[in-house]
Amino acid sequence: MTLYSWLKAIHLIAAVLWVGGLGFAWIVLRPSVSVLDGPQRIALHGQVYKRFFLVIWHAIPLLLITGFWMLGALGGMAGVPWNVHAMVALGLLMTVVFLWVVFGPYRSFRGTEHAEAKAGAMASIRMAIGINLVLGLLTVLVAGLI
Numbered sequence: 001m002t003l004y005s006w007l008k009a010i011h012l013i014a015a016v017l018w019v020g021g022l023g024f025a026w027i028v029l030r031p032s033v034s035v036l037d038g039p040q041r042i043a044l045h046g047q048v049y050k051r052f053f054l055v056i057w058h059a060i061p062l063l064l065i066t067g068f069w070m071l072g073a074l075g076g077m078a079g080v081p082w083n084v085h086a087m088v089a090l091g092l093l094m095t096v097v098f099l100w101v102v103f104g105p106y107r108s109f110r111g112t113e114h115a116e117a118k119a120g121a122m123a124s125i126r127m128a129i130g131i132n133l134v135l136g137l138l139t140v141l142v143a144g145l146i
Helices: 003-035 038-073 082-103 105-111 115-144
Strands: none
Touching: 003 038, 003 115, 038 082, 038 105, 038 115, 082 105, 082 115, 105 115
C-alpha cells in the first residue's frame, strides 16, 4: 500500500466517526432520551458530549492533516475537481461549527449547575449537531461524486 492509500484510509475512518457519530446522536440518541427525566437526560448528555467531543477533537486534526497532505500529493487546489474544493469548504465549515459548540454552548453546559442553563446549552448543541449532520452528509455525497 502506498502512503496515499494510508492517508485516504485514515481520512475516511475519521470522517465516518464524525459523521456517523452525528447521525447516531441526531437519529437514535436524541429521540431515545425523551423517556428520561430532566436531570437524568442532562447527566446522560454530559457523558455523551464529553466522550463524543473527545473523539472529534482527534478526528479533526486527522482529517485536516490527511486531507491537505493528499491535496498536496494531487498538486494542490488548482489541480483538483470542484468536488474536492467543496469537501474542503464543507469540512472547514463543520470544524468552525464544532469549535463554536465546544467554546460556546458546551462550555456553558459544563460551567453551570442550573438546569435551565444546561437545557438551553443542550438546545444549542442539538441545533449545531443537526447542522453539522447535514453538512457532513452533503460532504459524503460530494465525496461520492469524485
